[in-house]
Amino acid sequence: MIKNKFKIISIIFCLLFFNQISFSQTDIDGLMMQKNFFCVGPTVGYSSWKNYWEGTNKRENLNLGTVSTTAAMVMGNYGVTDKLNLLFGLPYIKTKASAGQLAGQKGLQDLSLFVKWVAKEKKIGKGNLKGILIGGYSTPVSNYTADILPLSIGLHSKTAMLRLMADYEMGDWFATISGTYNFRNNVTLDRNSYYTTEMHYTDEVKMPDATYFNVRAGYRSSTWIIEAIADQWTTIGGFDITKNNMPFISNKMNATKLGIHVKYDTDFVNGLSFVADASTTVAGRNAGQSTSFGGGIFYILDFSKKKKEETQK
Amino acid sequence: MKKIFLLITIAAGVTFFYSCSKKIDEANLSYPAINPTKPDANAGTWKPILLTTAGEFACAAPIATTSPDYVVQLNEIKSFQNEISAEEQDLVNYWGAGAVLRWNEIMRELVAKHNIPPFQNPDGTYPAPNANNPLAYPTFPFANPPYAARAYAYLSAAQYDACVAGYYYKSLYNRTAPFNVDANIKTLLPKSTLPSYPSEDAVVLGVSVELLKLLFPGDQDFINQKAEEHKRARLIAGANVRSDLDAGEALGKLVAAKFIARARGDRAGTAGGNPTIWAQQEADCKARGEIPWISQEAPKRPGMLVLFGKVKTFLFDSLTLVTAVRPAAPPSTSSAQFKTELAEIYDFSKNLTREQLRIAHYWADGISTYTPPGHWNYIAANDFVQQNFSEARWARNMALLNMSLMDAAIACWDAKYTYYNPRPSQMDSRIKTVTGLPNFPSYISGHSTFSGAAETVLAYIIPARAQQYTDMAREASASRMYGAIHYRSDCEKGLETGNKVGSYAVSRGHIDGAE
Numbered sequence: 001m002i003k004n005k006f007k008i009i010s011i012i013f014c015l016l017f018f019n020q021i022s023f024s025q026t027d028i029d030g031l032m033m034q035k036n037f038f039c040v041g042p043t044v045g046y047s048s049w050k051n052y053w054e055g056t057n058k059r060e061n062l063n064l065g066t067v068s069t070t071a072a073m074v075m076g077n078y079g080v081t082d083k084l085n086l087l088f089g090l091p092y093i094k095t096k097a098s099a100g101q102l103a104g105q106k107g108l109q110d111l112s113l114f115v116k117w118v119a120k121e122k123k124i125g126k127g128n129l130k131g132i133l134i135g136g137y138s139t140p141v142s143n144y145t146a147d148i149l150p151l152s153i154g155l156h157s158k159t160a161m162l163r164l165m166a167d168y169e170m171g172d173w174f175a176t177i178s179g180t181y182n183f184r185n186n187v188t189l190d191r192n193s194y195y196t197t198e199m200h201y202t203d204e205v206k207m208p209d210a211t212y213f214n215v216r217a218g219y220r221s222s223t224w225i226i227e228a229i230a231d232q233w234t235t236i237g238g239f240d241i242t243k244n245n246m247p248f249i250s251n252k253m254n255a256t257k258l259g260i261h262v263k264y265d266t267d268f269v270n271g272l273s274f275v276a277d278a279s280t281t282v283a284g285r286n287a288g289q290s291t292s293f294g295g296g297i298f299y300i301l302d303f304s305k306k307k308k309e310e311t312q313k
Numbered sequence: 314m315k316k317i318f319l320l321i322t323i324a325a326g327v328t329f330f331y332s333c334s335k336k337i338d339e340a341n342l343s344y345p346a347i348n349p350t351k352p353d354a355n356a357g358t359w360k361p362i363l364l365t366t367a368g369e370f371a372c373a374a375p376i377a378t379t380s381p382d383y384v385v386q387l388n389e390i391k392s393f394q395n396e397i398s399a400e401e402q403d404l405v406n407y408w409g410a411g412a413v414l415r416w417n418e419i420m421r422e423l424v425a426k427h428n429i430p431p432f433q434n435p436d437g438t439y440p441a442p443n444a445n446n447p448l449a450y451p452t453f454p455f456a457n458p459p460y461a462a463r464a465y466a467y468l469s470a471a472q473y474d475a476c477v478a479g480y481y482y483k484s485l486y487n488r489t490a491p492f493n494v495d496a497n498i499k500t501l502l503p504k505s506t507l508p509s510y511p512s513e514d515a516v517v518l519g520v521s522v523e524l525l526k527l528l529f530p531g532d533q534d535f536i537n538q539k540a541e542e543h544k545r546a547r548l549i550a551g552a553n554v555r556s557d558l559d560a561g562e563a564l565g566k567l568v569a570a571k572f573i574a575r576a577r578g579d580r581a582g583t584a585g586g587n588p589t590i591w592a593q594q595e596a597d598c599k600a601r602g603e604i605p606w607i608s609q610e611a612p613k614r615p616g617m618l619v620l621f622g623k624v625k626t627f628l629f630d631s632l633t634l635v636t637a638v639r640p641a642a643p644p645s646t647s648s649a650q651f652k653t654e655l656a657e658i659y660d661f662s663k664n665l666t667r668e669q670l671r672i673a674h675y676w677a678d679g680i681s682t683y684t685p686p687g688h689w690n691y692i693a694a695n696d697f698v699q700q701n702f703s704e705a706r707w708a709r710n711m712a713l714l715n716m717s718l719m720d721a722a723i724a725c726w727d728a729k730y731t732y733y734n735p736r737p738s739q740m741d742s743r744i745k746t747v748t749g750l751p752n753f754p755s756y757i758s759g760h761s762t763f764s765g766a767a768e769t770v771l772a773y774i775i776p777a778r779a780q781q782y783t784d785m786a787r788e789a790s791a792s793r794m795y796g797a798i799h800y801r802s803d804c805e806k807g808l809e810t811g812n813k814v815g816s817y818a819v820s821r822g823h824i825d826g827a828e
């Protein structure tokens with residue numbers, strides 16, 4: 001019953017920049033959680049790359065081999081109203097290089113929080129168009145180092161996100177487009193100077209902002225969601241990795257990815273659903289050519305029932 | 314409802330912009346103008362390093378401050394001062410902090426830029442940078458720690474001799490500064506009490522440009538641009554007239570030639586060795602019954618500058634290096650002590666605290682950085698800024714520091730390739746590192762040797778900070794164990810050897826006439 005009415009958040013494992021899996025796009029779809037319902041669940045993900053773009057030059061690195069990232073994450077979405085949702089995500093990440101001497105890193109990465117608001121809804125033709133506004137913020141929750149790329153578990157930058165989204169639905173078919181601007185705060189390193197394209201005598205690194213575009217379309221019924229996804233992360237500014245250098249957090253990291261996302265709402269337990277994702281990087285700059293897989297289980301908790309029952313009494 | 318959320322969103326966005334100002338204050342851009350407590354007017358009598366006498370190279374007598382040509386030069390300053398843009402004021406402030414300081418900083422930047430190991434050839438061998446074709450890949454130089462240590466030393470030693478020569482002629486000719494001649498000349502920097510001909514800034518500039526071009530031949534545009542800015546800053550500031558600068562620059566270039574000649578003959582050019590030498594060093598180690606170091610890079614890279622231990626030292630001779638400075642052999646790879654030390658490093662690699670990781674990264678000074686000698690130059694520069702040294706004393710202190718760092722590199726590389734000791738991760742494949750594994754034998758630790766030398770020299774220069782230097786050196790040394798790339802013996806013997814090397818610089822300090 002519930003599953004027919006309430007659609008849950010989808011996840012994708014987005015943008016692997018070296019070892020940063022960005023889970024910040026916890027809300028990249030046009031679906032909303034209904035008032036007083038809370039959807040929560042664990043997800044896991046695995047991402048790896050052997051080749052990467054050093055600037056625009058694609059290469060492998062025999063002293064890294066295949067760099068992999070394994071992540072476990074808890075995500076949730078609460079319906080404040082039908083048109084206003086609050087979301088969160090928190091991943092634990094572990095990295096590893098299959099060759100060379102560098103030690104993998106692990107730890108809790110960044111907590112993401114989102115406010116998602118359906119600002120406008122309109123019938124157009126036979127379908128329904130939604131305009132959605134999403135604000136997000138992510139902040140590191142552990143004192144991990146960003147300065148051991150590509151094995152760092154993240155970039156340790158506090159980030160604010162502003163996303164505009166349009167979702168068009170016609171029967172069981174849909175398309176969603178969104179554009180995001182990521183404001184990234186300075187990052188503090190454990191050293192007192194560093195070189196980008198010039199010398200800097202400070203432990204603070206000015207992080208270039210970034211944009212993110214996402215297009216997704218496919219089939220969306222009460223039981224199944226099957227969608228194809230294309231996205232593009234672009235760093236505004238930043239610099240290229242020089243030949244045979246190591247990556248640095250303020251590099252110009254870009255990536256274009258294609259992926260699929262599937263969600264199945266079970267028949268046997270109300271509110272239980274499964275998700276699966278896969279994506280591959282088709283173009284990039286200062287980024288790994290990653291292939292990613294992920295899956296998760298979600299369950300919807302209904303906080304409105306009790307109230308209803310109480311009123312009925 | 315809608316409006317409320319829209320307002321909240323906008324407010325949140327605006328708040329974020331204000332709360333997250335991205336402006337960064339970089340430490341080196343707020344150094345105060347040089348304003349020496351002691352002008353060191355007698356620095357022309359200090360003992361030079363390579364010059365036979367302070368007056369070895371000629372510097373022609375200046376024109377009189379009453380001559381028409383001098384008036385033309387005063388007018389040049391006035392035209393610069395007529396309208397001073399914000400950018401020009403920044404230049405004055407930047408260069409006003411000191412010539413030795415800024416040219417040292419420029420070299421640190423070039424070292425960081427060039428401190429990247431060459432990428433392999435398709436056949437798995439490695440190309441060597443070529444000084445005669447510096448812009449072709451791999452660009453020249455690969456400014457690794459020994460290369461950098463040598464570069465800093467030549468620059469600093471040459472700057473010192475240039476200052477001795479410059480101050481000698483200052484006293485000899487005693488031509489006063491432009492602001493003393495013409496009251497209409499504004500002074501944008503503290504007024505120097507020294508004679509202004511030849512300009513101390515210009516002797517440092519002249520000598521630095523030549524040394525930098527030798528050491529970083531592909532960056533001449535950048536170097537020339539800095540030199541132009543430096544001269545312009547001196548004129549805008551009203552500190553020198555054109556002829557002060559020209560004479561100083563010319564004198565600096567003459568002094569540079571002497572150091573360049575030494576550099577060309579100091580055996581650094583052949584320090585890379587060749588396949589015969591690489592094989593011989595490995596065979597010698599095996600013949601002693603020890604396990605030799607093996608490169609853990611893929612493809613295997615020849616050890617870094619295997620003959621750098623043969624480079625000509627500044628502070629002692631090659632016999633002293635072998636008999637008095639070289640540390641005793643490391644614990645045998647088959648000894649119980651070795652096993653204990655290896656186990657200790659495995660333990661660090663498994664159970665590193667966040668603070669230890671911070672220390673490992675703070676002192677890593679790996680690729681794309683100014684190297685450990687550069688780090689100690691930065692530490693010294695930050696402290697010297699507080700000391701109100703004269704330009705000549707800056708040069709002398711930096712020369713003592715950097716000659717000790719170069720000789721520390723030589724002593725360290727001598728030990729590394731004499732003993733050819735394997736790295737912890739070679740002996741225990743479970744050991745992974747949190748910093749780049751250097752591609753050369755383990756014993757003794759370079760960071761420790763550099764730090765031991767720097768600690769000793771800096772404690773001599775600023776005794777009040779001796780304890781801090783010791784603490785820093787120990788931390789830098791231990792950082793290599795935390796990084797899981799060195800044994801305790803490497804670090805302890807490294808510090809000890811560095812201390813020894815540093816003491817030779819201190820001995821020189823006692824007799825150079827500057828105390």
